[in-house]
Amino acid sequence: EDKVVQSPLSLVVHEGDTVTLNCSYEVTNFRSLLWYKQEKKAPTFLFMLTSSGIEKKSGRLSSILDKKELFSILNITATQTGDSAVYLCAVHPSQGGSEKLVFGKGMKLTVNP
């Protein structure tokens, strides 16, 4: 069964800190890995990763994938209170026409002023 494990499950930091979120996965046929940010409403897309070693960046956020070791990390530098949210990691398997995403439980980040 396809599985996604995120760690830590929750983290409390102060503004300005740098955080690293981990996501490991087991999937039969890998297509892509995605990161979403969820703030008590719709998950919003952050990154999609398909190739190992290529860093994706968006402002203070960056992410990278290691397909050999089956994990991804999401980095947030100079955190702000607005970064407080649940961060979801999902894997998109390649399974005969199905488009389902397999999600981890999410990591709750709290950034205190």
Place this chain on the structure above:
Amino acid sequence: NAGVMQNPRHLVRRRGQEARLRCSPMKGHSHVYWYRQLPEEGLKFMVYLQKENIIDESGMPKERFSAEFPKEGPSILRIQQVVRGDSAAYFCASSRRRDSGNTIYFGEGSWLTVV
């Protein structure tokens, strides 16, 4: 350009009643996905539909749950004879085409509470 619209946002049902959750995809999107999020759990895939077709329902409970996406109108997730364990947030997502990865857009969810 309106996003994925879900209603109702919050729904309270007594045990044994029926719950109907509606989802209007983004304009131009013909692929709809339903996910369920239980407290302290990640999103779990339920069903993937295109207009008038169920493509993958491998995540749907075998009984009491059904979904449709008619030619006209929103997609409907129907839960019959609800039980307390059905209390969860139900998210709908849509995409323009298959193999969409980053172009899957989520709605804001419908929170079902069974009392």
